[in-house]
Amino acid sequence: MSDEEFWAKPTEASKIKIEIVSKYFTPWSKVILGIAKQQNGLAYVDMFSGRGRYSNGFPSTPIRILQTALKSPDLRNLLHLFFNDGDLKNFTILSEEINSLPNLSLMNYRPKILNIELCPNNLSTILGKIQEINNYPTLFFIDPYGYKGMSLQSIKFLIKGKGN
Numbered sequence: 001m002s003d004e005e006f007w008a009k010p011t012e013a014s015k016i017k018i019e020i021v022s023k024y025f026t027p028w029s030k031v032i033l034g035i036a037k038q039q040n041g042l043a044y045v046d047m048f049s050g051r052g053r054y055s056n057g058f059p060s061t062p063i064r065i066l067q068t069a070l071k072s073p074d075l076r077n078l079l080h081l082f083f084n085d086g087d088l089k090n091f092t093i094l095s096e097e098i099n100s101l102p103n104l105s106l107m108n109y110r111p112k113i114l115n116i117e118l119c120p121n122n123l124s125t126i127l128g129k130i131q132e133i134n135n136y137p138t139l140f141f142i143d144p145y146g147y148k149g150m151s152l153q154s155i156k157f158l159i160k161g162k163g164n
Contacts, residue, residue, distance in 0.1 A: 043133040049083040052097035086117030
């Protein structure tokens with residue numbers, strides 16, 4: 001399946017994945033808000049974000065997370081968002097989709113959108129770009145699709161902090 005075919009409309013599996021992540025994010029953020037207020041932040045990191053929206057208009061995970069954040073004054077004030085896609089076309093479309101969202105200016109921290117191919121050699125590059133969140137509880141969306149050689153050790157490193 002080509003990229004264009006994949007992004008035409010979501011498969012049932014993609015819809016389920018989007019629902020799981022979106023529905024998990026809301027209660028996680030509510031539970032974590034107490035810690036987040038003490039630490040003055042929380043974060044969401046998606047290292048293989050895709051385009052943000054399918055060609056038929058269906059929003060994928062990055063847009064759904066942002067839409068949830070925009071509805072909550074606490075999340076608008078505290079949430080740091082990091083979206084990455086190693087594919088330049090996906091990155092460009094994702095950037096356009098995010099920047100076109102109404103009320104994006106309400107976010108205290110503008111989402112950071114990165115274009116870094118994720119592989120073990122580049123993990124430190126990505127972590128360097130998101131180092132400001134080291135002390136914040138963070139929800140890492142680690143979707144194995146698209147990762148090249150992501151080790152269990154790398155995943156353990158990502159999720160070691162309190163609330164991650």
